[in-house]
Amino acid sequence: MRVTKSIQTTLKYIIRMLTLLFAVSVIAFTLVKLSPVDPIQQYILSTGAVSPEQREELEEYWGIDEPPVKQFINWFSALLHGDMGTSLLYRRPVLDLIREKFLNTLALMICAWVFSGIIGFSLGCAMGVSKDKLCDRILKRICLFLCSVPTFWLGLVLLLIFSVWLGLFPIGFSSPIGMMNSDVSIWQQIHHLILPALSLSLMSFANVALHTRQKLIDVLESDYVLFAKARGEGRFTIVKRHGIRNILLPALTLQFASFAELFGGSVLAENVFSYPGLGSAVSAAGLNSDVPLLLGITLFSAVFVFTGNLIANILYGVIDPKIKEDYEIQNTSHNSDGHTVSENDNNE
Template sequence: MPQLMPTHSYAILSAGFRLVLLLILVVLLAYLLLSWTPIDPLNAYLGGNVFGISEPQKALLAQQLSLDQSVGQRLLHWLSGLARGDLGFSTLYQQPVSSVIATHLPLSLLLIGLSWVGSLVLGYLLGLLAGIYQDSWLDKAVQRFSWLMVCMPSFWLAMLFISLFSIALQLTPVCCAAPIGMTFSEQSVLSMLHHLLLPVATLTVVSMAPIVLHTREKVIDVLQSDYVQYSLAHGDSLLKVVRFHVIRNSLLPAIVLQFATFAELFGGSLIAETVFSFPGLGASMVKAGLASDTDLLMGCTLISALMVFSGNLIATVLSRYFIQEAGDA
């Protein structure tokens, strides 16, 4: 145990250093991109009232919003507030950025979490069946479906689901996370599931293709291995082999891959929330970008970077554990 402590300490320090470096690069790049956007922050803030105020009033408003400063000065001002735990003020929502994130982030986490579990479970089961029944009609159907999902844009699938289930069949709501006039927490559990069904289904179907294809290849490799062939030769049933060998050697790699592809799932949630008018963090990021709400967009960007980094870190830790277990075996 004493010999392992320096290795663990080095890994923690390395992860912390990479996180700090990532956040610095994300902040600098995001702020530079915002400074180059063709959207005028002042006109976006005024909206349709841009011609209703005088030039002196515009100058005073620009001073209040710190738009009269250079990009470097605004960045230093935002970083100084960040060091004090202040993410700034959202001109779009007219409230602190921390309050906006606290309101919308839980909805995004719920949507992403359900989609993450759904794509892992369904993707693994389909990949497992395709690998077991290799070259069968089921295997070919699963592969074609997976490759189709890889090529399909999430926004197109979302609009297809809305057209089919919400408009044609009238089985699900067209949009939003709750009935009109209610917040998400005020509705019943069944109503929550009803409004979450289409967004979760969209993200689940779009993001499970890598799990299906990876699990299929892993299952085939395990079934063709020497120890599985030896087990089958000694009379073990296929069900027993799948339970004690295939699932054991294919489930953990699928979980690792699912964490590693968390960035793609998060990116898909931005589009799904926008199409379904789901009031999560992704929809807030899109609105902040269109309204040139710098503070809100920077706060959402930081949270997004932390979430993606956490997913990649978990995948790295699990992959190292998997390699170590394989080496010990």
């Protein structure tokens, strides 16, 4: 029966993902069609003047002269066959571009995600333990300041200080200028990655820190913690045994929920540091009206965020087994005598 429930849960998530992708496809395609930017005109500006006959041939080749509904059906049908089209800006298949750019963005987001989680959770615990003390007040003001700072402004400040003034990090790009990718070492890539990842992590770690602080304060002021103090347990033991265990799940929830925020922030961070990832690609696609690339990255980002939330749901049951128990309780029903009967009993 547990295998059947796992299959049903998996099918439910697959149906949700397919529904989400279809909704995102319709909304994204509609917004692109409502855009005042003409992709044919943008293509002509990048390639040079063309004759009216050549323009008509381009419209017929791209299907722009067809009704919007038919354009969507043709594009979605090709998408179901694994064809996202060809980028008008890069002259390459969209799927190949996403695969290439995503590796750089993934490295940037993983570093920023790890930085924000470790730094945010550690500072939140430190602020919660030292509530209303000088350390707590200073860190709290810093976090509140970082919550209100735009990512691009913070990136420019870090770039000015650490790259221009101090010269500790390169100004931009993911590798040294003039070097082949095969000649770039892993340390050089990390050296170019640290500053963009740091600026991106500072955008989200403040929320994790403030949330963790408040949750830890609530736990330390609870009745069972007061009872633990009365039994003679030390402060470190209380924080380790009762505090961290109760605040880990909310912190993990907020950390995985920051996937979408990090993905959106990567667009600004990659443009500030000229980092060749999906963020810079989607900006170029939007400015140059590269419709196939823009739609492809939009769908891919939806899948990425959905996958992050799915991983979080799986980890919830690993960290807190009570979630699985609650799920089983919700799947029970009551018979006419008022007795609780599970779905397994009903099937029997």
